[in-house]
Amino acid sequence: MFDALNYEFIQNALMAGILVSIASGIIGSLIVVNRMVFLAGGIAHTSYGGIGLAVYFGIPIFLGASLFAVSAALLISFITLKQRERTDTFIGLIWAVGMAIGILFVDMTPGYNVDLMSYLFGSILAVSKEDIWFMLALVLIIITVITFCYRDILAVSYDSEYALLRGVSVKFFYTLILVLSALTVVIAIKIVGLILVIALLTIPIYIAERLSNSLYSMMFLSSIISTIFTLFGLFISYNFDITSGASIILVSAIALVLFLLFFKLKESVKYS
Amino acid sequence: MNALDINNLTFSYNRENVLENIDLHVKEKEFLAIIGPNGGGKSTLLKLIIGLEQTKQSNIKIFGKKPAKNLTLIGYVPQNTNVNTDFPIKVIEVVMMGHVGHKRPLIGYKKEEINCALESLKQVSMEKYANKKIGTLSGGQRQRVMIARALCSHPKILLLDEPTSNIDTIGQKEVYNLLKKLNQHITIIVVSHDLSIVLEYASSVLHVNKKMVFHDVSKTRKFHTKEEHFCEVELLQLLGKSNV
Numbered sequence: 113m114f115d116a117l118n119y120e121f122i123q124n125a126l127m128a129g130i131l132v133s134i135a136s137g138i139i140g141s142l143i144v145v146n147r148m149v150f151l152a153g154g155i156a157h158t159s160y161g162g163i164g165l166a167v168y169f170g171i172p173i174f175l176g177a178s179l180f181a182v183s184a185a186l187l188i189s190f191i192t193l194k195q196r197e198r199t200d201t202f203i204g205l206i207w208a209v210g211m212a213i214g215i216l217f218v219d220m221t222p223g224y225n226v227d228l229m230s231y232l233f234g235s236i237l238a239v240s241k242e243d244i245w246f247m248l249a250l251v252l253i254i255i256t257v258i259t260f261c262y263r264d265i266l267a268v269s270y271d272s273e274y275a276l277l278r279g280v281s282v283k284f285f286y287t288l289i290l291v292l293s294a295l296t297v298v299i300a301i302k303i304v305g306l307i308l309v310i311a312l313l314t315i316p317i318y319i320a321e322r323l324s325n326s327l328y329s330m331m332f333l334s335s336i337i338s339t340i341f342t343l344f345g346l347f348i349s350y351n352f353d354i355t356s357g358a359s360i361i362l363v364s365a366i367a368l369v370l371f372l373l374f375f376k377l378k379e380s381v382k383y384s
Numbered sequence: 385m386n387a388l389d390i391n392n393l394t395f396s397y398n399r400e401n402v403l404e405n406i407d408l409h410v411k412e413k414e415f416l417a418i419i420g421p422n423g424g425g426k427s428t429l430l431k432l433i434i435g436l437e438q439t440k441q442s443n444i445k446i447f448g449k450k451p452a453k454n455l456t457l458i459g460y461v462p463q464n465t466n467v468n469t470d471f472p473i474k475v476i477e478v479v480m481m482g483h484v485g486h487k488r489p490l491i492g493y494k495k496e497e498i499n500c501a502l503e504s505l506k507q508v509s510m511e512k513y514a515n516k517k518i519g520t521l522s523g524g525q526r527q528r529v530m531i532a533r534a535l536c537s538h539p540k541i542l543l544l545d546e547p548t549s550n551i552d553t554i555g556q557k558e559v560y561n562l563l564k565k566l567n568q569h570i571t572i573i574v575v576s577h578d579l580s581i582v583l584e585y586a587s588s589v590l591h592v593n594k595k596m597v598f599h600d601v602s603k604t605r606k607f608h609t610k611e612e613h614f615c616e617v618e619l620l621q622l623l624g625k626s627n628v
Contacts, residue, residue: 145471259491267481270473274481274533277434277460324472325517 116350124244125236125303125356129342131247132296132303132312137335138254139296140313141320141327142289145269151188151290152313154203156297156306158184158210163231163301164217173231174246174298181294184210189287234305234357236346247299254292258331261285266327303342304357315364316341319371341367387412387541387571388433389445395425395432402428404595410588412540415567417586418575424593426575427463430545433573434460446541459534459570461527463545469519475529476501476514482536504532508562524555528562541571548578560585 116122143152162180166173184206191202218228230238258265267275268285276282293313300309316338317330324330345360352359388410395403403425410416420426431437432444435451435458444450446457459482479501480493488494505511508528513521521529527547534542544563548556556578563572564585574586583589589599 262491263480263488263493266473266477270468270471270478271462271481273436273462274460277436277455277458278481278483278537279455321470321472325515326474326477327472330472 121237121239122350124239124241125346126343127244128236128239128247128299129303129346130339131244131251132300133316133338133342134335135247135251135254135296136300136309136312137316137320137333137338138258138331139289139293140317140338141331141334142265142269143293143313144317144321145327145330146286146289148289148293149310149314150200150203151192152293152297153310154188154207155181155184155290155294156309157207159294159298159301159306160214160231161210161212161217162214162298164214168217168221172242174243177298177301178295180210181298182291185290185294186287189283189290193283193286229355230305231301232305232307233355234301234303234308234360236303236349236356239302243299243302250295250299254296257288257292261288262328265289269327304360305355308357308361311361311364312338312342315361315368319368322371322375385412385448386410386445387414387447388573389448390433391443393432393439393443395428395437395439397428401594403432403592406592406596408590408596408598410541410571410573412571413567413569414571415563415585415587416571416573416590417583417588418573418590418592419577419579420592426592427545429592430543430573430575434458434543456537457540459537459539459542461530461534461542461544461547463549463575469526471518473518474514475505475510475516475518475521478518478529479504479514479533479536482533501532501536504535505529507535507566508532522555523551524558527551527555527559531559531562531566535566539570541573542566543573543575545575546577547574548576 117126143149159177159181161184162177163173165171165180166176169176188203188206192199195202227235229235264275264280264285265288267278267280268282269289272282272286296313297306297309300306300312304312317334319337320330320333324333341364342360345363346356348354348363349356349359386409388408390406390408393403393406394401406429418426418429428437432439433446433451435455451458476498480497482504483493483497483500502511502514505514508531510525510528510532513525513529518526518529527550531542531544531547542563547559547563551559563574566572567585591597591599
């Protein structure tokens with residue numbers, strides 16, 4: 113099986129898997145502690161609209177999806193900050209409309225039989241060198257933002273009302289988290305696809321949250337756990353010819369179940 | 385100079401007034417308890433004082449200035465400290481949120497900020513827990529951490545919204561004894577339901593139900609009991625006001 117490492121597409125897939133895991137570990141942590149999982153799901157599905165537009169106008173898929181996802185993030189940020197009570201309704205709406213736009217434009221593209229499944233569920237074969245650079249750039253941006261704004265992001269996430277009282281711009285950092293989530297979703301499309309990305313943004317993070325006592329260690333641990341799941345998932349995907357997204361998510365889910373069982377067992381031993 | 389001056393304040397969220405004609409003057413080092421029925425406007429009044437809600441007329445003054453201009457003078461302890469208990473954050477990090485965001489380093493926290501936070505934790509006798517996860521503390525301990533966070537900016541006025549609503553009786557006593565100690569140096573304003581315990585410590589009582597009635601109780605403590613809990617009606621009778 114180590115022969116496989118000689119293929120360039122496998123090397124690309126592994127690189128992409130690691131980069132996406134780092135990004136999703138950090139941003140997923142922010143999404144989970146801020147209770148934004150549904151918002152991130154909305155952004156992920158909406159970005160399909162961008163894929164459709166990119167196919168129709170012949171621009172790079174990443175660019176189209178990024179622009180569309182970031183616009184969706186800004187819109188969702190605007191709505192949730194303005195009108196908190198009806199947030200779920202609006203997100204459900206944006207979620208479906210984005211996908212509908214994507215399908216419409218793919219349909220209208222003459223003679224183009226785009227492989228829908230690869231965007232919805234991931235396709236490691238499709239990772240190019242340019243994709244890797246794009247992913248690397250995003251990971252560096254995320255790490256820079258977290259390094260310099262950690263205390264503000266921590267304050268806004270833990271207690272936004274108090275952060276506001278201490279003069280932190282809650283709206284700015286809330287929007288920033290959503291925009292970075294949108295970009296993370298876009299790079300994860302190649303690996304797990306836009307439907308399954310939500311599991312990558314929650315399962316490793318949930319495990320890490322149980323084991324961490326600070327947001328910083330949660331991000332770090334999430335990235336490591338996520339990398340392990342992704343690489344293992346890719347390995348299974350290659351060997352058994354399964355869609356990469358599905359195998360990564362199922363590996364994560366099985367690991368989560370084992371983790372929870374282990375936790376339960378440990379507790380029952382402690383109290384018996 | 386008064387710690388807090390409110391002149392003829394009327395406030396509404398939509399059309400109906402939540403507060404009407406509030407006139408309140410709190411001296412330095414006073415211990416004011418704000419009581420009143422649910423929906424009577426207590427929390428709104430508190431939010432106006434700290435600047436979370438804004439009025440068009442600037443008739444609230446903290447040490448002679450608008451609340452927004454005086455962030456460092458105000459310490460605030462929010463009502464529900466039992467939310468977000470799963471959040472992976474250490475006690476010391478919660479306390480350091482209390483620092484106001486100017487003169488900050490490029491990355492992380494300054495040494496003096498960390499020392500200042502540890503000092504605040506010492507004031508509430510929680511310094512041993514500095515590196516514990518916030519979710520592992522009891523309700524009373526968490527409440528003390530929130531007070532430490534408010535003390536972090538060295539406020540001259542401390543406002544607390546229902547500080548004992550989620551903690552047991554022993555924890556309540558501890559919190560109020562702590563407030564009494566802090567009251568030697570700073571002004572304290574507490575919104576509370578728990579009348580009997582508040583009255584053991586407060587020097588004045590404000591009853592808010594859209595309008596307000598102010599009672600100076602610093603000299604008369606004839607209603608003081610240790611065992612019984614008052615209901616609001618009994619208390620108001622004792623205070624000798626029936627027009628509320």
